[in-house]
Amino acid sequence: MQKATSLIDEIAADLNGLEQIEALLRSPRKVGIFESLKLEFAEVTKGRVVVAGIPDAHAYNPIGTVHGGYAATMLDSVCGCAIHTLLQANQAYTTLELKVAYHRPITRDTGQVRAIGEVMSAGRRVAFTEARIVDSQDRLLASATSTLLIMEKPASGK
Numbered sequence: 001m002q003k004a005t006s007l008i009d010e011i012a013a014d015l016n017g018l019e020q021i022e023a024l025l026r027s028p029r030k031v032g033i034f035e036s037l038k039l040e041f042a043e044v045t046k047g048r049v050v051v052a053g054i055p056d057a058h059a060y061n062p063i064g065t066v067h068g069g070y071a072a073t074m075l076d077s078v079c080g081c082a083i084h085t086l087l088q089a090n091q092a093y094t095t096l097e098l099k100v101a102y103h104r105p106i107t108r109d110t111g112q113v114r115a116i117g118e119v120m121s122a123g124r125r126v127a128f129t130e131a132r133i134v135d136s137q138d139r140l141l142a143s144a145t146s147t148l149l150i151m152e153k154p155a156s157g158k
Helices: 007-012 017-026 032-037 068-084
Strands: 039-045 048-053 091-102 113-122 126-134 140-152
Touching: 007 017, 017 039, 017 068, 032 039, 032 068, 039 068, 048 068, 068 091, 068 113, 068 126, 068 140
Parallel strands: none
Antiparallel strands: 039 048, 048 113, 091 140, 113 126, 126 140
8 A cells, every 4th residue: 555645745845844835835736625625825934824715615514604614724724834834854743732713704705815824933842823814804704823743754664
């Protein structure tokens, strides 16, 4: 059985974290969750990432609004990608905690939303990030804080 690889491992494995996320921004291919939720990288700088999407029926829940998981996924993604921009090629991260607050409902009428993630502090093993989702008028729709574990990537087994 062949081991699954990440898109980063396929297109930018030897680059540092910022260069890897920049490569994803330029790539015509998307990571799976971005494909599923119709999200795009909009901006990438050291310690900050912006992802944009237009929520539509693909993100709706049974009560007629965008599912909270759509917002939570955007927030988790930008929190993780923001810390990723500070990593070396041999490092990885995982989310230890994500706390999400929903401030306004998101519907298909909301139009494009942007999730902005920023690193608050980063040590050798733990990082703290925060994120927010805003609409085209910069109204706050959801926010999050995240704690992430920084670690060495496991050996590839090659």
